[in-house]
Amino acid sequence: VAQPMRLSTADLDSFMLRHTDANIFRESDVAGAIYQVESGCVRLVKYCACGRRCVVAFAMPGDLFGLGSQGPEEIDAEAACDTRISKLNPTGLKTLMDSEPTRALTIIDAAHGGQDHHNEHFLVVSQGHADEKVAWFLHRMTAHFSAQAKSNDHPVTFDLPMPRNDIAEHLGMKFETVSREISRLKELGIIETIGLRKIKVLKPRDLAGRASLDAHENRQKAERGPVCEWMPEALS
């Protein structure tokens, strides 16, 4: 979700392992704890009564979650595959806040989801077509594993820790469609699959090009008016 600062073992309170599909949060948990993914992958899921779900975000190794809209009251956190997680309790957080206030605030922000790509994700899901959605997702995964892949355009190989269905629910589509779009990218020679879960991105730049929903420049500002046109006294 967000990885501006990694918690060190010295900070942490407890450690746990969750097998695929197991819940991270439990009723006994106090709200206000911060979780860090050590290995594996956590999916943050919103359910509705009719059984439909959507994966609001994936937390990859190094990512934090647990506060605000990504907290236990708001959302379910489930292991997308066998996953190790470490936890910082509210008391530990308070200690950290005393000793290193600036760092603590960064961590708190990150555990809220860091607002990093929320709007972009929303844009993709609400406006993108199937091919753009999948390309965007794989592009983001590529960027997660290799920051410079887009610029130097070298092949990148990585593991997709989650099943196709999780990807589908993250992108607001069905897993068959995800599968089809992955196949199409293979036909186009942009990616390869190794086994079932491993992806080799042959042309990171082409992939990024197909995910081209990100850019939000060249928006011209609309009509400008004076900044102050009324005074509060004028209110009814």
Next chain:
Amino acid sequence: VAQPMRLSTADLDSFMLRHTDANIFRESDVAGAIYQVESGCVRLVKYCACGRRCVVAFAMPGDLFGLGSQGPEEIDAEAACDTRISKLNPTGLKTLMDSEPTRALTIIDAAHGGQDHHNEHFLVVSQGHADEKVAWFLHRMTAHFSAQAKSNDHPVTFDLPMPRNDIAEHLGMKFETVSREISRLKELGIIETIGLRKIKVLKPRDLAGRASLDAHENRQKAERGPVCEWMPEALS
């Protein structure tokens, strides 16, 4: 967006009026200011290069915005109709933080979007069908104008401050489809339209029923494992 606490005129720094489609933020603005809608409606919009847009949220009278993912760096804020807005500058916020720290924090949270219905909105947009989306939106508007409409099931009348196209982009659909679904709700006798922008909800409960994506109970927690299964020393 969120309305846990209204800024009073005493708190505020400046006041402005924006005509339909005008921008709220301008380059001269310092980041960190908080805006409050006094009357009208503000749409918070994310653009992409290809011209597609999505309305991440509407800020109704009383709602706050301007920080984090709803701030000037992340998003465009535009008047959905002629709109009066008041503004609290960072310096004013600091003053407030000194005098009333608790209230200041509530306000800061609200100006982030208050995370109130983000996940639900996302669920609706990514999983809902056209009829559910429109019903959900009208239901939320109804709730905004009459908190008890759902329980007592009395008719409620209110103004839709934004055009159909804004609703469509808020729900990830096209305005023609929004129009069709509104017509269907009229045929069903659940709502009436008065003029072009006024809505009379005849059966709030039926409307809420058709928006039934909200409930997120009856999710059974998955398999439980021990809380601590590994120690950091065991890491490779």
Next chain:
DNA sequence: CGTCAGGTTGACCTGTGTCAAACTCCGTGG
């Protein structure tokens, strides 16, 4: 009373969901 942006309605078409069959891993037990 004329004008025009915004809204409604209709006909058609396409992308994606749905249903179903087959295939691929991978683990398990004989």
Next chain:
DNA sequence: CCACGGAGTTTGACACAGGTCAACCTGACG
């Protein structure tokens, strides 16, 4: 070591919700 089984994935055929395009309507405003 191999057969078996099952979850996850791929692929195909088909249906339909909703997008697209176009014509028309409505009501707000000068």
